[in-house]
Amino acid sequence: MKLPQLNHDWLVKSKLEIPRSKVSLVPRSRLTSQMDEWLKYDLCIVAAPAGYAKSTTISQWSKREIGHEKAVAWLTLDEADGEPTQFISYLIASLSSANIPLKGLEASAEEGFVAGGVLDALSSILEMIAEFESSLVIVLDDYHRIDSPTVDCVVLAMLDAAPDNLTVVISSRTTPAFQVSHLFAEGRACELNSDDLKFSKNELREIFDSQISDEILTTLFHRTEGWPVAVQLAKLLVKGNSDNTELANFKGSSGHIASYLAEQIVGKLDTDLQMFLMQTSQLENYTSPLAAAVTKRADCDSMIEQLGLLNALVVPVSEPEGSYRYHHLFNEYLRKELHRRHGNQEVLEVHRRASRWYQDNGYIAEAVRHARLSHDIDRCAELIAEAGGWELILFGGIGYLRGLLQQVPQEEIKCYPRLVVAKAYLDLKDGLLTKARALFDTANNGEPSSDIEHDSDLERDLLNVGTLLSVYEDDHITADKIKDIQASQNKIPANDPVTKSIISSQLIVCHLATGQFSDAEQAAQSAVRSMREAGSVLGVNYSFLHAGIAAMYQGRLRAAEAHFSLATSMAEENFAYDPGLRAISRLLTVYLNYWAGRQQSGLEEQIDRDLDRVEQYDGWLDIYHATLIVEHTVLDRVTRSLKRFDNVARERGLNRLSHLTGSAALRFEESSDRTSLALRLQESFPLDCWKLDPFCWLPYLESRLSLAHYFSSIDRSLAIEQLDSGIECARSFGANLHLTVLLVNRSKLFHIAGRRESAVGDLVEALTFSAPESMRGPFVHDYSILPLLRAVLRHAHDVFIDILVIDFTQSLIAELSKMNTSRSDLEGLLLSRREQEVLAELVHGHSNKEIARILDMTEHTVKFHLKNIYAKLKINTRTKAVIEAKRLGLA
Structure with missing residues (x-):
């Protein structure tokens, strides 16, 4: 299935422009003197009914301010912006238009990436505004049109956290509904109302100059009450009318005057x-080709040229080129007139024509919007389905599909199975697995239609989204199920690379879930080829992450780092389409760096944001397991980490994740129910259960580590038994990352039990896996391993050990010794690394000659080091030196 070519630019650029006017504006020093004080405030409200020139007045002031070490970001709002994702995307776009450095955030506005992570995006926005060196004014024009309590909360959050250089100006027909009384009380807000915006009599005199008499001017002032739009309409009537009889006949309230004037002009x-005016008023803005489509006229260029007579009532828009819109009040009048004169059917017909024109020109979002306005929901559904349905997320981004589905009333989506599937996938990306499953089952269990082609499209949608849903739900995987998937993959037509790539992705996860890491890497390579053929950059990105995870499980840190680095680079470039990719890529990099033993400082805020993203939105078991480890090790937040991922497991029904959090709780949290946790793990994963069910390999290995930790203080032989079984499992699957950790833990238990040869043997094997990959994490995070590392070097004098392992071991000893010297008890001693090594060998009862052989130095050098050690420890015998070394934890 080939997707149609789409124009994904759903942002209406004219909404980001400071309004222009084709008429000269009268300077209003009375108003501008008040507005010049705005930069002292966090919030300035301009609230007045329609026609009070709110936008014109603010735009006049804004244009004057730009360049005076100030920037103005303008956003004209409409009803669709009440959706918080769209609002924040437009806010980012307006800041970008004002040339505010956003470090890549501006790309997100093109696709509405925030997808529910609005507050996270807002935090980033405020951070970048605070770094901006000049003052910034954000103008939210026509705020009354959104009528959204959710957006109210976002704006209030922005105001409460506003940096010193930010002023928010809200222009609205009514005072905003959210509570800002505290801002006024704190002197952080000000307001202009209709009385402030009215023209004074002197300002009217400047407008009309000598065109009307003082008597008519007085009549005009009293009857218009200084209402700006009425004054402007009156000025249009003055042109070419020397007697000004129309003005002399003004009657009624200002609202009636506006209608009267509009009627007179039209x-x-x-x-x-x-007719041209009334038909084109149904459009937000229009060009000559669009106008021709909705009016069925061939002379639209001439029509537009004639509209130049209306001056301020017809507003030019810069994008697309040659676009126009009408003054809001004039537009409202024209819309009502079309309905009044020609009936509702004519209004609907205009929207139908507009929808067809937008469809033909690739503007699917606008095509769908006008289909909705024409009350043709069937057409809305058809347009969305033909554009790709759920696949729009793969090629157009989360925000694009979300915006389209919002055009269809939620209660009516259920009538269109392909839209139900698309909504299911959207919920899946939002982490709402239960809702996604319910919607998917609704579509899957529906009655087949009489349209064979549509049934075929639906069947394909169900296959793809069902496949993805099973991956996120972490369904139980068996060898037979993998064979079935492989068989189905072979049946996919060659001209359907999307489905082929989705099935390949499912196979990757299945292989990872059953410990078939080499197969997972091969499937990842296949998925990359299929994703590229399908044109899905996001799919390629995910495939690199899968391949990196497979390498991590095998302890191949260098290969994993290469995959994660490439995936992170791609995610940074494309995060506007799928922000989850960037969060996952960065967290996996932190996870890898932990096992590499690298220092990671200054990343707390970034890790926090990424963890929140993974918790709230899409992710799968391998990601949750890695990020569980990141939070409780790198950030040292065990309780919070367990609570976070236990909640994810419960809400999404992920049994394996629930077992992993249980294992982590037993191993890292000193809770009162450790015994019950241990019993639960033993019941869930009895010894050697992995031999019958490979799907449990990961929780099985984690449970062995945790149970060994639990039994180590109760019955050491039971603890070793748990590790023995875990090591056998890890060897069988080639899970060398876990194997290394298991060997290190068993080595320490053997050491405590006095089984020194076995302890050294395990550690040598662990070092042999780790040295080529420079995997330092299993060693440098535990200082108690230092004596055993030294024992490995002594062992190297008697048996052959690879030189790379020896060099790696020496570097670990140096690093741990350096870490040790920072402890308060040793800070005053200033023992060198070699002195610490000599002292450690002394503790093990070796003679000077033996120490010299073990450490590759002369006996004279050993005596020299011992003399310095005795002096620093203030002792004079070998026995006292051993006692002091043990007290300090040097052996």
Whole structure:
């Protein structure tokens, strides 16, 4: 299935422009003197009914301020912006238009990436505004149109955390509904109302100059009450009317005056131009080709040229080139007039024509919007389905599909199975697995239609989304199921690379889940080829992450780092389409660096944001396990980590994750129910159960580590038994990362039990796996391993050990010794690394000659080091030196 070419630019660029006017504006020093004080405040509200020139007045002031070490970000709002994702995307776009450095955030606005992570995005926005060296004014024009309590909360959050250089200006027909009284009380807010915006009599005199008499001017002032739009309409009537009789006949309230004036102006135009105005008023803005489509006229260029007579009522828009819109009040009048004169059917027909034009020109979002306005929900559904349905997330981004589905009333989506599947996938990406499953089952269990082609499309949608859903739900995997998937993959037509790539991705996860790491890497390579053929950059990105995870499990840190580095680079470039990719890529890099034993400082805020992203939105078991480890080791937040991922496991029904959090709780948290946790793990994963069910390999290995930790203080032989079984399992699967950790833990238990040869043997094997990959994590995070590492070097004098292992061991000893010297008890001693090594061998009862042989130095050098050690420890015998060394933890 080939997707249609789409114009994904769903952002209406004209909403980001400071409004322009084709008429000269009267300077209003009375108003601008008040507005010049705005930069002292966090919030400035301009609230007045329609026609009070709110936008014009603010835009006039804004244009004057730009360049005076100030920047203005303008956003004209409409009803669709009440959705918080769209609002924040437009806010980012407006900041980008004002040339605010956003470090890549501007790309996200193009696709509405935030997908629910609005507050996280807002935090990033405020951080970047604070770094901006000049003052910034954000203007939210027409705020009354959104009517959204959720967006109100976002704006209030922005105001509460506003940096010193930010001022938010809200222009609205009504005072915003959210509570800002505390801002006024704290002197952080100000307001202009309709009385402030009215023209004074002197300002009217400047507008009309000598065109009208003082008597008519007085009448005009009293009857318009200084209402700006009425004054502007009156000025249009003055042109070419020397007697000004129309102005002398003003009657009624200002609202009636506006209607009267509009009628007078429109009534003087020829019938064709009136119809053109009324039909094009149904559009947010229009070009000549679009106008031709909705009016069925061939002379639209001429029509647009004639509209130049209306000056301020027709506003030029810069993008797309040659676009126009009408003044809001004038637009409202024209819309009502079309309905009044020609009935509702004409209104609907205009929207139907607009929808068809937008579809033909690749603007699917606008095509769907006008289909909705024409009350044709069937057409909305058809347009979304033909554009790709759920696949729009793969190629157009989360925000794009979300925006389209919002055009269909939620209660009616269930009538369209392909839209139900698309909504299921959207919920899946939002981490709402239960909702996604319910929607998917609804579509899957529906009655087949009589349209064979549509049934075929639906069947394909169900196959793909069902496949992805099973991956996220962590369904139990068996060898037979993998064979079935491979068989189904072979049946996929060659011209359907999307489905082929989705099935390949499922196979990767299945192989990882059953410990078939080489097969997982091969499947990842196949998926990359299919994803590239399908044109899904996001799919390629995910495939690199899968391949990196497979390498990690095998202890191949260098290969994993290469995959994660490439995946992170791609995610940074494409995070506008799928922000989860960037969070996952960065967290996996932190996870890898932990096992590599690298220092990771200054990343707390970034890790926190990424953890929140993974918790709240899409992820799968391997990711949750890695990030569980990241939070409780790198950030040292065991309780919070366990609570976070236990909640994820419970809400999403992920049994393996529940077992992994249970193992982590037993191993790292000193809770009161350790015995019950241990019993539960033993019941869930009896010894050697992995031989019958490979799907449990990961929780099985984690449970052995935790049970060994639990039994180590109760019955050491039971603890060793747990590790023996775990080591056998890890060897069988080639899970060398876990094998290394298990060997290190068993080595320490053997050492405590006095089985020194076995302890050294395990540690040598662990070092042999780790040295080529420089995997330092299993060793440098535990200082108690230092004596055993020294024992390995002594052992190297008697048996052959690879030189790379010896060099790696020496570097670990140096690193741990350096870490040790920072302890308070040793800070004053200033024992050198070699002195610590000599002292450690002394503790093991070796003579000077033996120490010299073990450490590759002369006996004279040993005596020299011992003399310095005695002096620093303030002792004079070998026995006292041993006692002091043990007290300090040097052996």
